[in-house]
Amino acid sequence: MRSVHVARGRLLRGLTALVVGTAGVAVAAGPAAAQDDPGxxxxxxxxxxxxxxxxxxxxxxxxxxxxxxxxxxxxxxxxxxxxxxxxxxxxxxxxxxxxxxxxxxxxxxxxxxxxxxxxxxxxxxxxxxxxxxxxxxxxxxxxxxxxxxxxxxxxxxxSGPDLLDLVDEHLTGVEVGDNLAVPVSVVNAGDHPAVDLRLTMRFPVGLVPTNYRNCRYGTNQSLATVMVCTVRGTFAPGQRHELRGGLGTTVGPATLGSKRITQVVEPLASAGPLPSGVKLRSRDADRALRLRPVGTALDVLPVEASRADGQTYLRGVHGAFDIVATGAAVTGAVGDTVRVTVGLRNTGPGVPDGSISGESVGAFLFTPPAGVTVLATPPGCWLSGDEEEPETVPATWYCNGPGSVFPAGTTHAVGFDLRIDSLSGAPGEVQPFQRYPRVDDDPSNDIAPVTVN
Known part of the structure; x- marks a missing residue:
């Protein structure tokens, strides 16, 4: 092999030239790099x-x-x-x-x-x-x-009437027992008057609206009150109309977490179908809901006037509630199959409500006692956790909640069939999957044991 010898002075001069040259390239590249990213x-x-x-x-x-x-x-x-x-x-x-x-x-x-x-x-x-x-x-x-x-x-x-809703309210600091004045305000963006209109409002569980004789009321699957009103009058182009004093609404004891009161306005002659799955009935009332003109007709509608629907959003009503885990204790011999029924109970008065997010509430986790085998996964449940977890981590089943609301006074429970392999294992447990919408007022009963003796 041929060896190459470079004198120390020559090597230092070469390294110096390389460093200077590299620095020059870096300096020259700075503006170019900036120009390469124009945003x-x-x-x-x-x-x-x-x-x-x-x-x-x-x-x-x-x-x-x-x-x-x-x-x-x-x-x-x-x-x-x-x-x-x-x-x-x-x-x-x-x-x-x-x-x-x-x-x-x-x-x-x-x-x-x-x-x-x-x-x-x-x-x-x-x-x-x-x-x-x-x-x-x-x-x-x-x-x-x-x-x-x-x-x-x-x-x-x-061409024709075009009713728009002007309400977009966000309220904080609302508490159970408050009486709210929910605004109702509409404007006609069309070129023709609207003769009579339909107002449809939805009040989530816990919120109780005032009764009016020209409105009908019902309850949907998420326990929300649906209110449909036929409001008489002529609504001229550009003219704003409001409900004077707002729509009185009581914040009842079932109110819990954030709530969205929605409203939709439509010309009565072209209104769509009534809310499906809701039986609407009149209630006793001594007055009718009327919308009164406010100010002069608008020549230009504000940017907020863009849709036929509006909302009043209540942020984080504290509300009292207590979710109690319901465990089980059964007896049997090795080789027997026993059934344990586990779940959660809402003792109220607040009602967890996931209708805004669309999620199911009242889900729970069930960890069986050691020494048993779950023979079949019940509907609405599945094995939870990471498959790569060590064998020392107990298997846990996740079970879905009953729906978008978890009514006060109800229990959500699921039965599991267990085969007893031994009687010397540690007890299992059941607990809420999440503390929704917050940790309840008595966390001490959120976990319950499940035992097989």
């Missing part, structure tokens, strides 16, 4: 429906998002709206013919490195626009050196 800009404008000529304008949000981009903006092409609708923009936007350019709004908020702004766009029907006419609005969000993506929203003219 991104994105925009969103949903499809829009406006009333016919004579309807109030509709304010619709055009959302602009940007991360790390220089001069984020959106350009809008109005050519496709000709004869269908007009679009108005804030003063900070620049209009040239049928093209509009809007920078990131001065009210934009930065969160987690992303800048988000909302540009209010006011749409109106064009003079002479006919029912069913459609047009398009093309828009492109971009920044300096970012890749531009063209998007399109469809604008449709619909």
């Amino acid at each position: 991104w800009v994105d925009g969103w404008l949903g499809d829009v429906t406006v009333g016919g000529p004579g309807a109030p304008g509709r304010t619709v949000p055009l959302t602009l998002n940007s991360t790390g981009a220089s001069q984020p903006r959106v350009t809008i092409d109005l050519t496709g709206l000709a004869g269908v609708a007009t679009a108005g923009f804030p003063d900070y936007c620049v209009t040239q013919g049928t093209s509009v350019t809007c920078p990131m709004p001065p009210t934009a908020i930065e969160e987690f490195g992303t800048l988000t702004g909302t540009i209010p766009v006011v749409f109106r029907p064009a003079p002479g626009a006919v029912d069913g006419a459609t047009g398009t609005l093309d828009y492109t969000a971009l920044g300096e050196q970012t890749e531009a993506y063209a998007q399109q929203a469809t604008v449709t003219v619909r």
Whole structure:
């Protein structure tokens, strides 16, 4: 093998040159690297429906998002709206013919490195626009050196009444025993008056609404009170109507956790089917629910007026309740098959309610006693845990809850058939799968033993 000898001085000079050269590359690469990441800009404008000529304008949000981009903006092409609708923009936007350019709004908020702004766009029907006419609005969000993506929203003219709900309330500090004044407020976004309307409201379990003689009431599968009212009157275009003083609602002892009171308004002549699976009945009442006009008719509807449904959200009502684990104690000999019935009981008065999240409540975990074999998994239950857990970890079964609510005074129990292999093992246990919506008022009874002797 041929050996190569490099003098120490030559080696040091070479290393010095390499270090200097590398540093030069790093310095030169800095601006280039920055230019390689121009950031991104994105925009969103949903499809829009406006009333016919004579309807109030509709304010619709055009959302602009940007991360790390220089001069984020959106350009809008109005050519496709000709004869269908007009679009108005804030003063900070620049209009040239049928093209509009809007920078990131001065009210934009930065969160987690992303800048988000909302540009209010006011749409109106064009003079002479006919029912069913459609047009398009093309828009492109971009920044300096970012890749531009063209998007399109469809604008449709619909003649006739168009009732929108104006309620979006969020309440905190609500307690059991309170009497709430739930707002009810609607506006007609159409070009024709609405003669009579239907108001449909849903009050989750625990919330008790006032009785009105022009309303019918029922209870759905999640124990919510469904209230359907026929409200007489003429609701002119752009005119807001409200229930004076709000709709009285009692926060009863069954109320627990966060609640969402929903409401939907529809012109009576075109209202959809009544809520399914609910038997509606009238209740004794000394007055009717009436909506009164408020102020003068609006020429332009606010951005909040966008849907036929609204909500009043109650955050975290504390409510008292106690979930009790129900264990079991059975006897038998080795080789026998015995049945244990285990589960949970809600002694109330609060009712865990998972209807907002859509999850099942009242689920539990069952760990059998040592020395037994579960012969079959009952419906609604399955073996829980990681298959790679060591054999020293007891097998545990998860059992689903009874539904979206766990009524006070009820028990959710499941039977397991066990074969006794030995009688010297440790007891098993049953406990809630989760403490929902919080740890209850007596955690000491949340775990119960299961024994085989």
